[in-house]
Amino acid sequence: MSERAVMRSPLGRAVGLGSAKEGVQHWWAQRLTALALVPLLLWFVAGLVAHIGADRAAVVRWLGAPLPAIAMALLLIAGLYHMALGVQVVIEDYVHTEWVKLTALVVDRFAALVLAVAGLFAVLRIALGG
Amino acid sequence: MTPAPRPLAPHLSIYKPQLTSVLSISHRATGVALAVGTVLLVWWLLAAASGGDAFAAAQRFWGSWLGMLLLFGWTFSLFFHLCNGIRHLLWDAGWGFELGQTYVSGWVVVAASAALTIVAWIAGLVVWVPQ
Numbered sequence: 001m002s003e004r005a006v007m008r009s010p011l012g013r014a015v016g017l018g019s020a021k022e023g024v025q026h027w028w029a030q031r032l033t034a035l036a037l038v039p040l041l042l043w044f045v046a047g048l049v050a051h052i053g054a055d056r057a058a059v060v061r062w063l064g065a066p067l068p069a070i071a072m073a074l075l076l077i078a079g080l081y082h083m084a085l086g087v088q089v090v091i092e093d094y095v096h097t098e099w100v101k102l103t104a105l106v107v108d109r110f111a112a113l114v115l116a117v118a119g120l121f122a123v124l125r126i127a128l129g130g
Numbered sequence: 131m132t133p134a135p136r137p138l139a140p141h142l143s144i145y146k147p148q149l150t151s152v153l154s155i156s157h158r159a160t161g162v163a164l165a166v167g168t169v170l171l172v173w174w175l176l177a178a179a180s181g182g183d184a185f186a187a188a189q190r191f192w193g194s195w196l197g198m199l200l201l202f203g204w205t206f207s208l209f210f211h212l213c214n215g216i217r218h219l220l221w222d223a224g225w226g227f228e229l230g231q232t233y234v235s236g237w238v239v240v241a242a243s244a245a246l247t248i249v250a251w252i253a254g255l256v257v258w259v260p261q
Contacts, residue, residue, distance in 0.1 A: 007134050031222060034215050041212060045205075049250055052258045053193075056185040059178050072175075083165045090158055115172045122175035 026085060033082035040075040060126050069127035076119040084112035149236045157214050160207035167204045205250055210243040 047068065051059055063072055087108045095101040145151065177188035191197045217235050220226050226235050 006132075009136065010133065031219065034219060038212065038216065041208065045208065045250060049254045050257060052254045053189075056178060056182055059185070063175075063178065076172075080168060083161075083168055086158075086161045087165050090162060115168055119172040119175050122172070122179040125179040126175070 026088075030082065030085045033078045033085070036074065036078040037082060040071060040078060043071055044075055063123065064126045066127070069123055072123050073120055076116055076123070080112045080116040080119070084108055150232055153214060153236050153239065157211060157218070160211040160214075163203065163207045164211060167200075167207070170200070202247075202251070206243060206247045209246040209250075210239070213239040213242045213246070 047062060051062055054062075062068055088105060091101060091104045091108060095104055174188050174192075177184040192201060217226070217239055220235070226232060
């Protein structure tokens with residue numbers, strides 16, 4: 001093997017050997033959900049503050065109305081998708097034991113899906129006669 | 131194949147903490163905190179959907195000192211992650227990369243997230259206390 005080949009960096013050796021070609025999709029989805037979450041979260045925090053100490057009937061009146069129910073559903077979908085993507089990056093950056101990393105990535109995705117389905121079920125039940 | 135020894139960048143622990151690096155890691159830390167918070171958000175929604183007893187139990191928890199402490203932490207985490215997230219989106223759009231600009235935007239994020247947290251809690255206490 002020539003001296004020149006040995007001096008090549010790991011990146012230099014890997015370039016051109018192909019990629020998963022999924023990085024942009026992850027990056028773009030993280031930004032799109034971030035953009036959606038800006039107005040949704042401002043609305044949600046304002047609504048929560050307005051309902052501090054409120055009884056269940058008042059909260060159901062708020063979140064059960066069509067527009068708030070739709071906004072809450074969108075917030076859950078965008079927020080939990082954003083969470084799954086963000087936590088995935090943290091796991092990939094800091095967890096280096098392969099089986100622990102794989103387990104954590106699976107738990108991340110499953111947790112996001114379970115929380116989204118449970119949250120959407122709750123919103124539907126509130127909106128459609130809870 | 132063993133790569134030739136190559137110069138390494140100084141390790142992170144050598145650097146004195148700077149606003150830019152502290153905000154960067156804080157973005158991750160608050161993101162992870164908010165991820166944990168989604169569990170309690172969904173629990174609260176399920177309680178509201180379930181009935182009076184479940185909702186009353188959830189409200190009792192949020193009214194306790196532990197609940198309020200968690201809420202305060204999540205309020206700040208949310209506003210910080212939101213403000214710094216907008217800073218990141220502006221960077222993604224190509225704005226604000228000069229060193230001076232990153233410090234100005236960094237301090238704006240710190241001030242805005244602190245101010246929004248205080249405003250939200252004062253507004254919340256105004257709503258809550260008369261009851």
